[in-house]
Amino acid sequence: xxxxxxxxxxxxxxxxxxxxxxxxxxxxxxxxxxxxxxxxxxxxxxxxxxxxxxxxxxxxxxxxxxxxxxxxxxxxxxxxxxxxxxxxxxxxxxxxxxxxxxxxxxxxxxxxx
Amino acid sequence: xxxxxxxxxxxxxxxxxxxxxxxxxxxxxxxxxxxxxxxxxxxxxxxxxxxxxxxxxxxxxxxxxxxxxxxxxxxxxxxxxxxxxxxxxxxxxxxxxxxxxxxxxxxxxx
Numbered sequence: 001x002x003x004x005x006x007x008x009x010x011x012x013x014x015x016x017x018x019x020x021x022x023x024x025x026x027x028x029x030x031x032x033x034x035x036x037x038x039x040x041x042x043x044x045x046x047x048x049x050x051x052x053x054x055x056x057x058x059x060x061x062x063x064x065x066x067x068x069x070x071x072x073x074x075x076x077x078x079x080x081x082x083x084x085x086x087x088x089x090x091x092x093x094x095x096x097x098x099x100x101x102x103x104x105x106x107x108x109x110x111x112x113x
Numbered sequence: 114x115x116x117x118x119x120x121x122x123x124x125x126x127x128x129x130x131x132x133x134x135x136x137x138x139x140x141x142x143x144x145x146x147x148x149x150x151x152x153x154x155x156x157x158x159x160x161x162x163x164x165x166x167x168x169x170x171x172x173x174x175x176x177x178x179x180x181x182x183x184x185x186x187x188x189x190x191x192x193x194x195x196x197x198x199x200x201x202x203x204x205x206x207x208x209x210x211x212x213x214x215x216x217x218x219x220x221x222x223x
Contacts (some may be wrong), residue, residue, distance in 0.1 A: 044213070045199060107154075
C-alpha cells in the first residue's frame, strides 16, 4: 500500500460526458502528479501540482483540467470524453520536487463507450 | 524534448542477473533517473533512483555513465516474482515534464 488513494476504482461513461477523478496523496506529500496509461501510448505524464499551484504540464489535453485543494487532495476533470480517453489514470505523490520519489495510487480505470 | 528508449521485452531464468538499459537523449543537467516496476492492474512502484555513477539498494543497482545518456538497471538473482514491466523515468528539464520509457516486459522462467 503506497498511501495514495484514488476514487473511483472503475468508471464507465459515454462519449461527450464529463467525469471527475479524485486523489488523496500520502500524508506529508505536497506534490501530486497525474498520469494516463493506455495500451498504445504507454505511461504519459499529464500534470503536476505542488501545494495548490500548477507546477509542470505534460501531454494534457485542453479538455482535461486538474486542481489541488487546500487539504492537498487533487481532482482530474475530463470533459467531452472520447473513446480514445479510455485508459488507466494514475495519481502519484511526492514530498516536494519533481525529482523526488513518487508513490503511485492504484489507479482509476476509465471506460468510455 | 527528451526521449527514452528501452527494449520492449526480455526473458530470463530464476537466479540470473538481469540488466535493462534505457537510453535518454537530451537529459538535462538537473534531471534524475528513476526506475519503476509495475505489475498488472497496479500502479508503478519505485525501485531505484540515481544521478550519476552507481547507486545500489537492497533490491537493485543502477549504473549511469559519465555522459548520463543511458542508464542500466541491474536486478541480481531474479525470481519468478520479478516478472513485471520495468520503466525508466527522466525529467526532460523543460518546465519539469517527465518522460517515461515505453517499458520493458521482463519474463522470468523457472
